[in-house]
Amino acid sequence: MRPLAYNPSFALNAICPYFTMFPLEYPLRVLKRHRAQKPVVMDPFCGRGTTLFAARVLGLESWGVDTSPVAVAIAKAKLSNSSAEDALCLAHVLLLTTKPVLVPKGPFFESAYHHKTLEAICALREALLEIGDSDESVMLRAAILGCLHGPLLKGGEASYFSNQMPRTYAPKPDYSVEFWKKRNLVAPEVDVLKVLERKLKLIAASRKLAESSYTHVIHGDSTACKSLPATRQHSVVVTSPPYYGMKTYVQDQWLRNWFLGGPETVDYGAGLQIEHTGQDVFASSLGKVWANMANTKAPDLHMYVRFGVIPSAKVNAKELMHKSLEASGVNFRVVSARNALSAHSGKRQAEQMRAASGACDEYDFHIVKQ
Structure with a gap:
């Protein structure tokens, strides 16, 4: 089947390519299961806004948060009503x-x-x-x-x-x-x-999309409650946290960050992101996000998480994900954890100036709050 990335109806989702993005098929497939209930959708690591775009295609309200100003700028366009x-x-x-x-x-x-x-x-x-x-x-x-x-x-x-x-x-x-x-x-x-x-x-050439609001995209840190909407009513979370061991998001987007008002040189600081100084620290930091996601007025919460680690990290992705859920202090239950194939599957990676590297193993988790 031809990937949705090549479908003219979804061209807005491809307004700007972004490293480590997941395919549109994933959030669309997940959200269609819940569409009848008209849930509010949340993505605490929204990246370039693929989850938000999928929610808009299905006529659902969505909120996204990301620490990267580049990601936020791209995601806002997915909820813009401009022609x-x-x-x-x-x-x-x-x-x-x-x-x-x-x-x-x-x-x-x-x-x-x-x-x-x-x-x-x-x-x-x-x-x-x-x-x-x-x-x-x-x-x-x-x-x-x-x-x-x-x-x-x-x-x-x-x-x-x-x-x-x-x-x-x-x-x-x-x-x-x-x-x-x-x-x-x-x-x-x-x-x-x-x-x-x-x-x-x-x-x-894109299909006519439902009216939406770019103000639902927030530049912030999902480990901190103050970055999230004051009143949270989301019942479905679809997200993909930063790969464990991947620390160069800021540096990789330095030129786009310059256009958004940043320096004209590379910033080698870590920026606001999940801490990568060790598995326990990473799990604890990610656990804060899951705890914040659990803090919602909705009676039920389903979280769908695509999670991976870079090959050089030599870490078991499934174990690390379970550790982060335990660190949240919330009574979560993992409904399923399936291999999502590799991060290279079904995608063209920009390789004009980078040597080929090993793909990341990823897993799709379905988690519910009990």
Whole structure:
């Protein structure tokens, strides 16, 4: 069966590729089981918003939380009510009315983008930081993030703004510059509006979705109650926590983070995320999230969790998941734990600038609060 990632009706879900994303089929399959009850859906590690999009397709209310501003920006677009035309119109206006003040210099940016393309990107960056969120700006911002870096095309129209790069993550500056120099790769002059128009036209082909609210996506830490909605009525949680041992989410998204107002250099800090300093610490930190999920006014709670570890961690994923549930202090029962195959199954991974690595073993857990 052809994956939903290639279905034009669901093009909005592909507005921006994101590393370690799970396929749309998973939350759709899970949520269809509960659709008749009209549950409120929660994803405490919402990433690029695949669960939220699946809930919207099925006409369900959803909430998402993530520590990454990049993830939040992408997820908000999945709940935006903007048309593709309105988002593109906003881009036209912003480019006509904004002259960028800060255009980064240095080997990376000078090699990653043609100078005219970079000026247009910076104009959109500064304007979007100034005007804040609306349905149109949320949609446009995510479309720009999706076009910010990616592979060069050998023929036809450009789909990305950059020199040769992966779609899902941004390699470090020194590595990138060396890669381009060795292969004599030069950043093309790209018409930013044409690239965005091509991206947004794909989204315009999507099926008509129910009205939703991008304000239901929260930039916060799900281990802390203050990051979650004040009144929680969710009865279904569908999520995938960070892989145990995976500590580079912040660094891998450094260039998109720059566009959202972050530094033009790589931040090597851990950022706000589940602690990875040991299995017990990880389980305790993740247990706080499960405890917060259990704190809901809904009479029943079903949690569907896709959980994995990176191969180098040499940790039993199922045991670690059970340990985190025990650490929550909540009386949970594991209904099922099935192998979800590997993280590479059914997906194309961006490999233009990264050597192949082993896939992560993942398990799908169905957990209920007793």
